[in-house]
Amino acid sequence: MTALPTEAVPASRPTGAPSGPAHARPRRTGGFPVARTLRYAALLLFLLIVLIPVYVLLVTSFKGPGDASPARAWSLPTEWTLDNWDTAWTTLSPAIWRTLQMVIPSALIAALLGSVNGFVLSRWSFRGANLVFTLILFGMFIPYQAVIIPLNELVLDLELPSGVPTLILLHVVFGIPITTLIFRNYYQTVPHELVEAARIDGAGMLRTYWSVILPISVPSFVVVLIWQFTSAWNDFLFAVFFSSSQNGPVTLALNNLANGALLQNYGVSMAGALFASLPTLVVYIILGKYFIGGLMSGSVKS
Amino acid sequence: MIKTAKKAGRKAGAPLLLIAPSLILVGIFVYGLIGANFKTSLSDVHTAGQATGQAPAGTVWLDNYFDLLGSEAFQHSLKNLFLYTGVFLGGTMLMGFLWAWLLERPMKGEGIFRSVYLFPMAVSFVASGVVWRWLLNSNQDQSATGLNRLFQMIGLDFLQNNWWNNVDYGITAIAIPAIWQLSGYVMALFLAGFRGIPDELREAARVDGATTWQLYRHVLFPQLSPIALSALIIIGHMSLKSFDLIMSISKPANYQTKVPAVDMYVFKSSFDYANAAAVGSILLVLVALVVVPYLVRTNRKEK
Structure with missing residues (x-):
C-alpha cells in the first residue's frame, strides 16, 4: 500500500515499542457490566463483518465445480478439493519467486540509504537540512502517475531490463522518502550527548x-525493512507499467489470473489471492508490533 | 585540530556528500521527472509514432488541459474521484474512530480485536480486489451471489443493488473495500492518540464535575484533532491516487468507475502520452493542494 506521513515525531522509541505499550498507562476501569457487554457485542459484530471476505476467500478456494450454483455461494464446499490451490500455485509460483528477488534487495538498499539520510538530517545536520528533508519527503506523497511517462523513457534510456531490475530501482528510489522519515524520527530520540x-x-x-x-x-531497521517489504510486495502500479506477465511480480500475475480468463474461475483466483497475501500476512502476524511502528511512522504526537 | 560541535554542525560539505546519492536520485526521479512530465503534457504526442519519436511532435501549450477538463468523460472521472474520496474519507474516519473509542479502555481480548481490524492493511489491493469483486457482484434474485445473496439470506432483500455497475454512484461501491482495508489504520492512529492523553487531564475534568460529553467536547476532542487531521491527509491523498483497487474490481474499460488514475493508464496504453502526462499533472496538483500546506506547517512547527 502507499506511503504514510509525517509529523516529525518518533516512529518507534529506542526501546522498540512503537505504539504506546499497554502497561505504560494506569489501568482504568472497564466500565459498568452492561456497558461492557454492549461494547463486547459491538466489537464482536464488527469483527465478524471484517472477517467476511476471509470466510469467502477460504471457502471458495476449496470449492469444486459442483458448487458453482449461486444458491451455494455462501455454503461450505460439498466436497473439499485442493485443485484450485494446485492450479493457483502452478500459475503463481514463478511470479512469487520473482517478487522475492525484487523485494529483498530493494528493501535492504532503501533501508541503508534511509538510515544514512536520517542520521545526517537529524544528528549531523547542516543549515537548510529541514528544507532538504521536506523536499525529500514530498517524494512520498506524489501520485506516481505524474512521473510515469518520462520515467518510462528514462528506464529505456538506461537500458535496464524490464521486470525485476527496473522494479528494484523504482522501489529503492521511491522508498527513500519514507525510510528517511522513519530513521530521522527515530534518531531524533537519540540523546544529543551521545553524538557530542x-x-x-x-x-x-x-x-x-x-x-x-x-x-x-x-529496531528501526526492522520497522523499515518490514515497511519496504510490504509495500513493494503489494505494489501494483509500478508492476503494471514496468513489467509484463512473463517477468512481473505476483500482484500482476494475480491480476491476470483473476481478470484474464474468459470464464472467471473464482476458486482459483481466491486461492491465488491467499497465496499472494501469505508472506505479508505472516510478517504481520509474527512482527505485528514493528509493522504498526511503520504505519505510525511519526503521524502521532505522543 | 578539534572543531567545536557547533561549528562542525554548520559545515554542509561532508554531510551533504553522504546523502548525495539519495538527493541525486530524488532530484532526478521526483523533481526532474515531474518537470519532464509537464513538458510532455504541453505537447501534441497523441500517437504511437510520435511517442516513439518516429513522427514529429509539436507544442500545444495548455490545450490538452483545456480539452481534458472540458470533456464530459474526464469530468465524469473527476466527479467519481471526489465521490469516492468523500465516501472513503467519511467511512474510514467514522469506523476508525468508533473502533478506537470502543477499544480505548483496557479490556480482555483487545489485542485480538485490534489485530483483526488492522489486518486488511497487510493485504494488497489486488488480492482484496479478487474477493470484493465477488462480493460486489451485481446479479440479483435467483442468480445473485456475493453480498446480494447474503442480503437475501438474512431477509434484507431490499438492499440488493447493482453495486459498481451504477453509472452515477457506482464508484462509491468500490469505496467499501477501501474502507474495509483502511479503517483499521485510522483506528490505530486514534488509539495512539487516546493513549497519548494523560490521565491527569481526564481526572482534572472529572474533579471539576465535567459530564462525559463535556469531557469529550473540551478535553478529548481537542487533544485528538491533530491526529484526525493527519488521518484525513493520509487517507485523502491515498484516495486521490486510487488505482489498484478500481482496476482489480472493475477493469479499466468500465466507464462507471473510472477515475483520473485509470484514464492515465488507458491513455498510456494507447500511446497518447500527452494526455497521460496531463492527467498525471492534474493529479499531482490535486495531491499537492492537500499535502503541501501540511508539509509546510509541519516544517515550520519544528523550527
Missing part, C-alpha cells in the same frame, strides 16, 4: 554513524 561525546572523542561523521548510531538502529 563521540565528536569530542575525535570521531568524524562516518565513524560516529558506524560506531554510535548504527549499533542502536536495529
Whole structure:
C-alpha cells in the first residue's frame, strides 16, 4: 500500500515499542457490566463483518465445480478439493519467486540509504537540512502517475531490463522518502550527548554513524525493512507499467489470473489471492508490533 | 585540530556528500521527472509514432488541459474521484474512530480485536480486489451471489443493488473495500492518540464535575484533532491516487468507475502520452493542494 506521513515525531522509541505499550498507562476501569457487554457485542459484530471476505476467500478456494450454483455461494464446499490451490500455485509460483528477488534487495538498499539520510538530517545536520528533508519527503506523497511517462523513457534510456531490475530501482528510489522519515524520527530520540561525546572523542561523521548510531538502529531497521517489504510486495502500479506477465511480480500475475480468463474461475483466483497475501500476512502476524511502528511512522504526537 | 560541535554542525560539505546519492536520485526521479512530465503534457504526442519519436511532435501549450477538463468523460472521472474520496474519507474516519473509542479502555481480548481490524492493511489491493469483486457482484434474485445473496439470506432483500455497475454512484461501491482495508489504520492512529492523553487531564475534568460529553467536547476532542487531521491527509491523498483497487474490481474499460488514475493508464496504453502526462499533472496538483500546506506547517512547527 502507499506511503504514510509525517509529523516529525518518533516512529518507534529506542526501546522498540512503537505504539504506546499497554502497561505504560494506569489501568482504568472497564466500565459498568452492561456497558461492557454492549461494547463486547459491538466489537464482536464488527469483527465478524471484517472477517467476511476471509470466510469467502477460504471457502471458495476449496470449492469444486459442483458448487458453482449461486444458491451455494455462501455454503461450505460439498466436497473439499485442493485443485484450485494446485492450479493457483502452478500459475503463481514463478511470479512469487520473482517478487522475492525484487523485494529483498530493494528493501535492504532503501533501508541503508534511509538510515544514512536520517542520521545526517537529524544528528549531523547542516543549515537548510529541514528544507532538504521536506523536499525529500514530498517524494512520498506524489501520485506516481505524474512521473510515469518520462520515467518510462528514462528506464529505456538506461537500458535496464524490464521486470525485476527496473522494479528494484523504482522501489529503492521511491522508498527513500519514507525510510528517511522513519530513521530521522527515530534518531531524533537519540540523546544529543551521545553524538557530542563521540565528536569530542575525535570521531568524524562516518565513524560516529558506524560506531554510535548504527549499533542502536536495529529496531528501526526492522520497522523499515518490514515497511519496504510490504509495500513493494503489494505494489501494483509500478508492476503494471514496468513489467509484463512473463517477468512481473505476483500482484500482476494475480491480476491476470483473476481478470484474464474468459470464464472467471473464482476458486482459483481466491486461492491465488491467499497465496499472494501469505508472506505479508505472516510478517504481520509474527512482527505485528514493528509493522504498526511503520504505519505510525511519526503521524502521532505522543 | 578539534572543531567545536557547533561549528562542525554548520559545515554542509561532508554531510551533504553522504546523502548525495539519495538527493541525486530524488532530484532526478521526483523533481526532474515531474518537470519532464509537464513538458510532455504541453505537447501534441497523441500517437504511437510520435511517442516513439518516429513522427514529429509539436507544442500545444495548455490545450490538452483545456480539452481534458472540458470533456464530459474526464469530468465524469473527476466527479467519481471526489465521490469516492468523500465516501472513503467519511467511512474510514467514522469506523476508525468508533473502533478506537470502543477499544480505548483496557479490556480482555483487545489485542485480538485490534489485530483483526488492522489486518486488511497487510493485504494488497489486488488480492482484496479478487474477493470484493465477488462480493460486489451485481446479479440479483435467483442468480445473485456475493453480498446480494447474503442480503437475501438474512431477509434484507431490499438492499440488493447493482453495486459498481451504477453509472452515477457506482464508484462509491468500490469505496467499501477501501474502507474495509483502511479503517483499521485510522483506528490505530486514534488509539495512539487516546493513549497519548494523560490521565491527569481526564481526572482534572472529572474533579471539576465535567459530564462525559463535556469531557469529550473540551478535553478529548481537542487533544485528538491533530491526529484526525493527519488521518484525513493520509487517507485523502491515498484516495486521490486510487488505482489498484478500481482496476482489480472493475477493469479499466468500465466507464462507471473510472477515475483520473485509470484514464492515465488507458491513455498510456494507447500511446497518447500527452494526455497521460496531463492527467498525471492534474493529479499531482490535486495531491499537492492537500499535502503541501501540511508539509509546510509541519516544517515550520519544528523550527
